[in-house]
Amino acid sequence: MDKPVDxxxxxxxxxxxxxxxxxxxxxxxxxxxxxFHMHPESFVEGGLKLDRIFGAINTLVLLVSSFTVAASITxxxxxxxxxxxxxxxxxxxxGCVFLIxxxxxxxxxxxxxLYPNSDTLLDGEPxxxxxxxxYYTITGLHGLHVIIGMVLLLISLILVIKNKVTAERxxxxxxxxxxxxxxxxxxxxxxxLFYLVL
Amino acid sequence: MSEHEVEHQxxxxxxxxxxxxxIVLTGVTVGVSYIDWGFLNVPIALFVASSKATLVLLFFMxxxxxxxxxxxxxxxxxxxxxxMISFTFWDVAFR
Numbered sequence: 001m002d003k004p005v006d007x008x009x010x011x012x013x014x015x016x017x018x019x020x021x022x023x024x025x026x027x028x029x030x031x032x033x034x035x036f037h038m039h040p041e042s043f044v045e046g047g048l049k050l051d052r053i054f055g056a057i058n059t060l061v062l063l064v065s066s067f068t069v070a071a072s073i074t075x076x077x078x079x080x081x082x083x084x085x086x087x088x089x090x091x092x093x094x095g096c097v098f099l100i101x102x103x104x105x106x107x108x109x110x111x112x113x114l115y116p117n118s119d120t121l122l123d124g125e126p127x128x129x130x131x132x133x134x135y136y137t138i139t140g141l142h143g144l145h146v147i148i149g150m151v152l153l154l155i156s157l158i159l160v161i162k163n164k165v166t167a168e169r170x171x172x173x174x175x176x177x178x179x180x181x182x183x184x185x186x187x188x189x190x191x192x193l194f195y196l197v198l
Numbered sequence: 199m200s201e202h203e204v205e206h207q208x209x210x211x212x213x214x215x216x217x218x219x220x221i222v223l224t225g226v227t228v229g230v231s232y233i234d235w236g237f238l239n240v241p242i243a244l245f246v247a248s249s250k251a252t253l254v255l256l257f258f259m260x261x262x263x264x265x266x267x268x269x270x271x272x273x274x275x276x277x278x279x280x281x282m283i284s285f286t287f288w289d290v291a292f293r
Contacts, residue, residue: 192243
């Protein structure tokens, strides 16, 4: 019954996975850096076409959700089950808000004929095409991570409700939280690089 | 063995303080972006982003309270990432 649990080992495993995610997005940022160097004017032009208000709101949504995920871990450590449940529900809600804003943002770009293979991009500056290619690749991959993060948080939430995640053993919640924070971390770099380059 | 695995609890208040710091830095990065700093635009944006990332990593992700293995392996990853980005960039910039 009382098998020893290697809490540190569980966390190290999660961190090693997160390192691979960091390198994955790092590779995309290398592409960004190189193409920015080759087409600086187009990147500035592309950046000005993005809505920095949408971007800023999404940044705040992710930051707040990161806070509530961190707070849910504190709640579990203190055996405050109801607090943890509400914090997690709120975080998952933030994930939904993020994706809905992203949907409207992409929709607005599609309406302006700015999407991969659109006539405007194919006939326009090559740099602008590359900028929007990177924009859709990176924000799309990031959006996929938001969805995965929400699923992990949902699983943790169910385990909290079923008393499988408790003050004695909450590695699942902690690792899901780490993943969610990583999603937040990536967005912290995506936001200035795409929305704020002048 | 288990004596070493001390759990660190961060109070709601402390976490909220970190959140407040992150929101202020977001405001700074948006505000600063309306001014054209010339070639400093990207370095300034990246500096603020790195400060935010540091806050998230240290406190939300508890790195400050982790053991040596996670700290050292994380720094190694950052070191590798820096090599990957800077060496590629030098190659392209001075071709």
